[in-house]
Amino acid sequence: MIRRWLARSARHVDGVLLALVGAVLLLGLGILYSASGQDTARVVNQMLNILLALAIMWAVANVPPQHLMRFALPTYLVGLLLLVAVALFGEVSKGARRWLDLGITRIQPSELMKIGVPLMLAWYLDKHEKGLRLRDFVVAAVILALPVALIAKQPDLGTALLISASGFYVLFLAGIGWRVILGLAVAGAAMLPVVWSLLHDYQRQRVLTLLDPSQDPLGAGYHIIQSTIALGSGGLLGKGWLHGTQAHLDFLPERHTDFIFAVLGEEFGLMGILVLVALYFAILARGLLIAGNAPSLFGRLMAGSITLTFGTYAVVNMGMVSGILPVVGVPLPLVSYGGTAMVTLLMGFGILMSVATHRRLVKT
Amino acid sequence: MSRRPEIRDHQRELYYFRIRLAVAASIALVLFFVLLARAFWLQVLQYEHYHTLAEENRISIVPIVPNRGLILDRNGAVLAHNYSAYTLEITPSKVEGGLDKTIDALAELIEITPRDRKRFRKLLEESKNFETLPIRTRLNDVEIARFAANRYRFPGVDIHARLFRHYPQGEITSHVVGYIGRINDADLKRLEEMELLPNYRGSDYIGKAGLEQSYEQALHGTTGFERVETDAAGRAVRTLSRTPPISGNNLTLHLDLKLQQVAEQAFGSFRGALIALDPRTGGVLAFLSKPGYDTNLFIDGIDPMNWQALNDSPDKPLINRAMHGMYPPGSTFKPFMALAALELKKRSPSYTIADPGYFSLPGSSHRYRDWKPGGHGMVNLHKSIVVSCDTYYYGLAVDMGIDAIHDFMAHFGFGRKTGIDIEGERAGLLPSQEWKWKRFKQKWFVGDTVSVGIGQGYMLATPLQLAVAVATLANGGREMRPHLVREIQNAKTGAVTPVKPELISELPVNPENLERVKAAMVDVTRPGGTAARAGAGAPYTMAGKTGTAQVIGMKQGEKYVESRVAERHRDHALFIAFAPAEDPRIAVAVLVENGGHGGSTAAPIARAVFDYYLLGKRPAGAAATEEGAQENGDD
Numbered sequence: 001m002i003r004r005w006l007a008r009s010a011r012h013v014d015g016v017l018l019a020l021v022g023a024v025l026l027l028g029l030g031i032l033y034s035a036s037g038q039d040t041a042r043v044v045n046q047m048l049n050i051l052l053a054l055a056i057m058w059a060v061a062n063v064p065p066q067h068l069m070r071f072a073l074p075t076y077l078v079g080l081l082l083l084v085a086v087a088l089f090g091e092v093s094k095g096a097r098r099w100l101d102l103g104i105t106r107i108q109p110s111e112l113m114k115i116g117v118p119l120m121l122a123w124y125l126d127k128h129e130k131g132l133r134l135r136d137f138v139v140a141a142v143i144l145a146l147p148v149a150l151i152a153k154q155p156d157l158g159t160a161l162l163i164s165a166s167g168f169y170v171l172f173l174a175g176i177g178w179r180v181i182l183g184l185a186v187a188g189a190a191m192l193p194v195v196w197s198l199l200h201d202y203q204r205q206r207v208l209t210l211l212d213p214s215q216d217p218l219g220a221g222y223h224i225i226q227s228t229i230a231l232g233s234g235g236l237l238g239k240g241w242l243h244g245t246q247a248h249l250d251f252l253p254e255r256h257t258d259f260i261f262a263v264l265g266e267e268f269g270l271m272g273i274l275v276l277v278a279l280y281f282a283i284l285a286r287g288l289l290i291a292g293n294a295p296s297l298f299g300r301l302m303a304g305s306i307t308l309t310f311g312t313y314a315v316v317n318m319g320m321v322s323g324i325l326p327v328v329g330v331p332l333p334l335v336s337y338g339g340t341a342m343v344t345l346l347m348g349f350g351i352l353m354s355v356a357t358h359r360r361l362v363k364t
Numbered sequence: 365m366s367r368r369p370e371i372r373d374h375q376r377e378l379y380y381f382r383i384r385l386a387v388a389a390s391i392a393l394v395l396f397f398v399l400l401a402r403a404f405w406l407q408v409l410q411y412e413h414y415h416t417l418a419e420e421n422r423i424s425i426v427p428i429v430p431n432r433g434l435i436l437d438r439n440g441a442v443l444a445h446n447y448s449a450y451t452l453e454i455t456p457s458k459v460e461g462g463l464d465k466t467i468d469a470l471a472e473l474i475e476i477t478p479r480d481r482k483r484f485r486k487l488l489e490e491s492k493n494f495e496t497l498p499i500r501t502r503l504n505d506v507e508i509a510r511f512a513a514n515r516y517r518f519p520g521v522d523i524h525a526r527l528f529r530h531y532p533q534g535e536i537t538s539h540v541v542g543y544i545g546r547i548n549d550a551d552l553k554r555l556e557e558m559e560l561l562p563n564y565r566g567s568d569y570i571g572k573a574g575l576e577q578s579y580e581q582a583l584h585g586t587t588g589f590e591r592v593e594t595d596a597a598g599r600a601v602r603t604l605s606r607t608p609p610i611s612g613n614n615l616t617l618h619l620d621l622k623l624q625q626v627a628e629q630a631f632g633s634f635r636g637a638l639i640a641l642d643p644r645t646g647g648v649l650a651f652l653s654k655p656g657y658d659t660n661l662f663i664d665g666i667d668p669m670n671w672q673a674l675n676d677s678p679d680k681p682l683i684n685r686a687m688h689g690m691y692p693p694g695s696t697f698k699p700f701m702a703l704a705a706l707e708l709k710k711r712s713p714s715y716t717i718a719d720p721g722y723f724s725l726p727g728s729s730h731r732y733r734d735w736k737p738g739g740h741g742m743v744n745l746h747k748s749i750v751v752s753c754d755t756y757y758y759g760l761a762v763d764m765g766i767d768a769i770h771d772f773m774a775h776f777g778f779g780r781k782t783g784i785d786i787e788g789e790r791a792g793l794l795p796s797q798e799w800k801w802k803r804f805k806q807k808w809f810v811g812d813t814v815s816v817g818i819g820q821g822y823m824l825a826t827p828l829q830l831a832v833a834v835a836t837l838a839n840g841g842r843e844m845r846p847h848l849v850r851e852i853q854n855a856k857t858g859a860v861t862p863v864k865p866e867l868i869s870e871l872p873v874n875p876e877n878l879e880r881v882k883a884a885m886v887d888v889t890r891p892g893g894t895a896a897r898a899g900a901g902a903p904y905t906m907a908g909k910t911g912t913a914q915v916i917g918m919k920q921g922e923k924y925v926e927s928r929v930a931e932r933h934r935d936h937a938l939f940i941a942f943a944p945a946e947d948p949r950i951a952v953a954v955l956v957e958n959g960g961h962g963g964s965t966a967a968p969i970a971r972a973v974f975d976y977y978l979l980g981k982r983p984a985g986a987a988a989t990e991e992g993a994q995e996n997g998d999d
Contacts, residue, residue, distance in 0.1 A: 173384050229421060232406040232414025245422045250596040270407045277396050284392055288385050292378075300381055308388055315395045322402045 028335035060350025072123030082109035158328030238269030427566030430585030433612030458520030535656035542574015585612030618647030646844030694911035697819025761817025898967030908941030910962030939966035
């Protein structure tokens, strides 16, 4: 009976997507083994993270999209509540208030919102599918702005930007007018000085550092300088697995989390990067294909937003490590060490798979 | 959006959605392409640049200091060597919980004197933070064991085996060998200008005086390197390659340590200087400036107490009298004057004067006195040297004129540096009309010339210059550059490079004239001569000339009575000599400060040196004493 159940539930797992994700996960484990200094315990720990995340993905994939919709409002509201709680009672760590201590475990509500915000928006827009008007988009904008503002306040600029992006993708895919987009872009540009004045010193420093890393080679610029050295010295074919000197001699900071891409570039060279980028793009293409074929607006919006957000994560992380984007704390999806991000990502892929595989079921 | 009709058409809706997806996908594609372009730029186009940066990041070059070359005497006796000893060293940047507390805690285990602390503080001020600095050197076994057991309590503190310089002969060779000391800012600047700085990475010491200074480049060797892989914190992870250092070259001197010891003993309690040269090569056989000082005190930075003691000592042990002390040559100048008279045909050997005991310039009542009241009677050139007749030379000097004297004496090395291979030499003073005008804006008077005739007045020479002059005389007018180092041995290959004798100038003298002067100098050491006592019983022929250099001026008509004059104001005794006279193998200049008369104090020292050098005979405790200073003729 269990076998039959497994077989039935396995039908909701998208094979192509799983294969691509699995390939990146395996590649990631290999790099992590090297990046952690051949720390088996850390690799095992990451494998447990992956197994847990895969299980969640499997489970979510089996939830039909129309059921998923029911979680939208509660998830969003709980997430918002937790963010308020963080703002009021959150733990301060490294000068930012991001964590909520629940006694048993500490949670970071902003992670929840990575799924919660697009879910809420897709649900809201789907509910008003019959007649999307300007005021619907305004409401949608408020839905998006509330958590983003709270997260930006923590401060966690990177997450805030990425969640706005995921929300923006929903709005964009739902058909927000080009003029509005253009208007938003202009308004955004006009807001830059205001935003600049609201930034914390260290955030401004990061932007300035991006413009000229050599300004502060031992401070904020250190990360970028060392990671570009790691990448550049990797050359075409890399120094070989476990032979990255930058990584293994401690020059590279945060080398198994946010800067793990530099380890890949150093040890496997341009070829390694090419493989990873190709895999990422294949996942992106597969996700967009699923979105394009989704029968319901909710499915389309969710699948599209999740996929584009995933791509954004990848681009932002790789861009920051290779020194063309400011350093914001964004992990390399499916590769960086860490459980929360892994669960969030695979949960997203679970939704994608649900959208993909429940299509026929809905139709019949 | 308001102008858009209600979206009812699912196909149309999907079409718009797919367009948007396509736009998003295109943007994503472009972004991925940008990333790949960036990676291509970094990893292919800029590869060399970043490869170099990564290498620099991880590889640090750790210098390995070469062993300093040895300094040996002509027979292989060690004058400067290295020994290994354990030092307690502190790396201030790694110390936890305060430097003072650490040192206090260390002091409970290992004796650390206030002097050690003071020296450490001084080093600390001069050093960079990550350097390792010694606080105690020469630990004994018990101290090493005690520290080893407590090492865990002292992060940043370690025991290292280090090589130390040592000068086993101490004072006797101090002014020759010199010493090394810690490299200071001035040294660094000089090394940088000479582009030698890379070879001094890791080196703490550099030659500061004597041969250690002048042969620094030969002695230092070539610094080796270890390429060490380091982590971001600079900790060594492993050694990648090692280029061993090349030890410095060994110096073998002409100097004979035993001869030096004989000379030193012969001085007894007197201060002074002695230079013995091989006239044929210019090789320095003995080089003594007495008193010397313990050069070992200087190696790690002399402490203020010892420094003050040395600096304030009335004996001035830090002054290298042999080449820095300038004295009137006195009567030792006479043989050169005699040779000049013959060469310039101002006197013939048979020319004789009747010496009344003084000399007066025509039309002047001023009397230039002879050292012997009443005079020497009839004096020709030969006798003028043997009895050291002043009157003869007063007249001769006036006849020659100062410029002729100047030009002739310049050939013997007076008035200029001899070019010996250690630094700090002074040029002495060979006066001329031009010099006096430049120096004092004053005209030269004939009276000035009179005093110069007997090596007084403005005339000043260093003992080294006198030695070179007498060696040149002994060598038939060929002036050889005095040099201490005979050969340089490559520590790695063992190959020996001799230092070639260098001819500075050759004065074409008439051998006949030279023989006359030499013969007179031989008679100086025979009965009737001023150094007869010193020359008595010598189985070889010894040629010499005594001299006295006034320390205080005597008033006209006042008599110099030695016993009435404070010891420090007594005349300096001088003696120049060479032997064997017919084939000179050694030439010396001896200066005994406040020794009185050359014949009684300086000449016996030369005799002792000759006896040892030519016969291998050690004097039986024949130290010159003040007792013996009264005897014998004078000058």
